[in-house]
Amino acid sequence: MNKFSWYEAKSVEDALEQVNSTLSDELYEPTQKASVFKSxxxxxxxxVKEGLLKPQKIINIRNIPGLDQISYxxxxxxxxxxxVTLAEIASNPEIKSQYLALHQAVNHAATPQLRNVSTLxxxxxxxxxxxxxxxxDHDCFRKGGDRCxxxxxxxxxxxxxxILDNGTxxxxxxxxxxxxxxxxxxxxVIANAEGKQKTVQMDDFFVSAGEDIAMENILQAKEIITEIILPPPSKNTKSAYIKQVARESYDWSLxxxxxxxxxxxxxxxxxxIVLGAAAPVPYRSVEAQQAIESKTINSDNATAAAKAAMTKARPLSKNDYKVPLFVSTIKQTILEIA
Structure with missing residues (x-):
C-alpha cells in the first residue's frame, strides 16, 4: 500500500475544494490519483490494498453534515x-412499506457488519x-490493456x-x-466543484462499456453524489426483488x-424490470416490460416476459447457466407481485 495523506472534509464545498487544490490526475500513472473520495x-x-489505486490524498466525506438523512x-x-448506511435503509419502516423491492435488495446486500459501514x-x-x-497482474480492456x-x-x-450487453x-x-x-x-443528485448540482436518472448515471470502456458511471473526479431520489409510488404500485447467489451466506449475486x-x-x-449481474451495468429489460404490460399477471405471461428478457443473451463459455437462472428468477419475481 502506498503512502497517502488524509483530509477530513467538513462540507461538500470543502471536499471539492480539496480536489481543486491537488495536482492534476494527468501527472500520475494510470493507477495513481492525486485525490480520491472515501465514504x-x-x-x-x-x-488501495491491492495496489490498483495509489492516491496521493484520500478525502473522507463520510462525516459531512446533511448527507446522512432519509426523508419521505x-x-x-x-x-x-x-x-446513509445500508443498515439505516434496511431498518427504515417507510422504505419497507412504500419501496419493498429496495428494502429487500438492501437486506440481501453484503453482511450485517458491512451494511453498518457501507453507504448508499x-x-x-x-x-x-x-x-x-x-x-x-492483468491489464484488461477496462484498464487500458489490449485483451479481455x-x-x-x-x-x-x-x-x-x-450475458447481456457484453460485446466489449x-x-x-x-x-x-x-x-x-x-x-x-x-x-x-451530483454536486460539482463549481458549486452547481445536476440531477440525472439512474438509467443515465451508468455508462455502458460500449459507450466508454474506461467509465462505469458519469461521475467525474471533481463530483460527489449528494443524494438519491425515488419518485412517490401510487397506491397501485407493487414491487419485488429476488437475488440468486451460489451460497446461502453472503456472496456476490449470480x-x-x-x-x-x-x-x-x-x-x-x-x-x-431491471436485471443485476447480467451486464456491465444494471440492465433494464425493455423486452420483458413490453411482454407483461397490459397482461394478466399469471404463470404463462410471467414466463413469456422472462423468456423475452433473454432474447439478446450471449452467454460465454462457462456461464450459459445464467440464461435459465434469469428466466426462472424473472418469472418468480413477477409472480411475487401477484
Missing part, C-alpha cells in the same frame, strides 16, 4: 442522502466485479460474468441495490431481479 470506504480500500413525503417521494452513494459508485479487472482475459473460451474464468467488457456491476433503485426510476409494477386488480398496467 464507507469498503471498495476504495480494496483497490407522499408528494415529493423518498430522499436518501449519499452517506459508495455502493452505487463502486467499481465492477471481475477478477481480472481487480487483479494488478475472461472472454477466452479455454482459459477465461467467466462463470459469474455478463464482460464484467458485471457490483451493486445489486442499484438494480432496485433503477426499477423505481430513481435519480442521482442474478438479481427487481420488478416494479402499476397494477389494476391482477393486471399489469405498466412495468419496470
Amino acid at each position: 464507507g470506504g469498503i471498495d476504495v480500500f480494496d483497490w 413525503d407522499r408528494k415529493e417521494g423518498l430522499h436518501i442522502g449519499s452517506n 452513494g459508495g455502493n452505487i459508485a463502486q467499481r465492477n466485479r471481475c477478477w481480472y479487472f481487480r487483479s494488478a 482475459f475472461a472472454r477466452h473460451s479455454e482459459t477465461g474464468e467467466n462463470e459469474n460474468h455478463a 467488457c464482460v464484467s458485471v456491476h457490483a451493486s445489486s441495490i442499484a438494480t432496485a433503485l433503477m426499477a423505481f426510476n430513481a435519480s442521482v 442474478a438479481d431481479v427487481a420488478v416494479v409494477m402499476e397494477v389494476s386488480g391482477n393486471t399489469c398496467k405498466s412495468a419496470s
Whole structure:
C-alpha cells in the first residue's frame, strides 16, 4: 500500500475544494490519483490494498453534515442522502412499506457488519466485479490493456460474468441495490466543484462499456453524489426483488431481479424490470416490460416476459447457466407481485 495523506472534509464545498487544490490526475500513472473520495470506504480500500489505486490524498466525506438523512413525503417521494448506511435503509419502516423491492435488495446486500459501514452513494459508485479487472497482474480492456482475459473460451474464468450487453467488457456491476433503485426510476443528485448540482436518472448515471470502456458511471473526479431520489409510488404500485447467489451466506449475486409494477386488480398496467449481474451495468429489460404490460399477471405471461428478457443473451463459455437462472428468477419475481 502506498503512502497517502488524509483530509477530513467538513462540507461538500470543502471536499471539492480539496480536489481543486491537488495536482492534476494527468501527472500520475494510470493507477495513481492525486485525490480520491472515501465514504464507507469498503471498495476504495480494496483497490488501495491491492495496489490498483495509489492516491496521493484520500478525502473522507463520510462525516459531512446533511448527507446522512432519509426523508419521505407522499408528494415529493423518498430522499436518501449519499452517506446513509445500508443498515439505516434496511431498518427504515417507510422504505419497507412504500419501496419493498429496495428494502429487500438492501437486506440481501453484503453482511450485517458491512451494511453498518457501507453507504448508499459508495455502493452505487463502486467499481465492477471481475477478477481480472481487480487483479494488478492483468491489464484488461477496462484498464487500458489490449485483451479481455475472461472472454477466452479455454482459459477465461467467466462463470459469474455478463450475458447481456457484453460485446466489449464482460464484467458485471457490483451493486445489486442499484438494480432496485433503477426499477423505481430513481435519480442521482451530483454536486460539482463549481458549486452547481445536476440531477440525472439512474438509467443515465451508468455508462455502458460500449459507450466508454474506461467509465462505469458519469461521475467525474471533481463530483460527489449528494443524494438519491425515488419518485412517490401510487397506491397501485407493487414491487419485488429476488437475488440468486451460489451460497446461502453472503456472496456476490449470480442474478438479481427487481420488478416494479402499476397494477389494476391482477393486471399489469405498466412495468419496470431491471436485471443485476447480467451486464456491465444494471440492465433494464425493455423486452420483458413490453411482454407483461397490459397482461394478466399469471404463470404463462410471467414466463413469456422472462423468456423475452433473454432474447439478446450471449452467454460465454462457462456461464450459459445464467440464461435459465434469469428466466426462472424473472418469472418468480413477477409472480411475487401477484
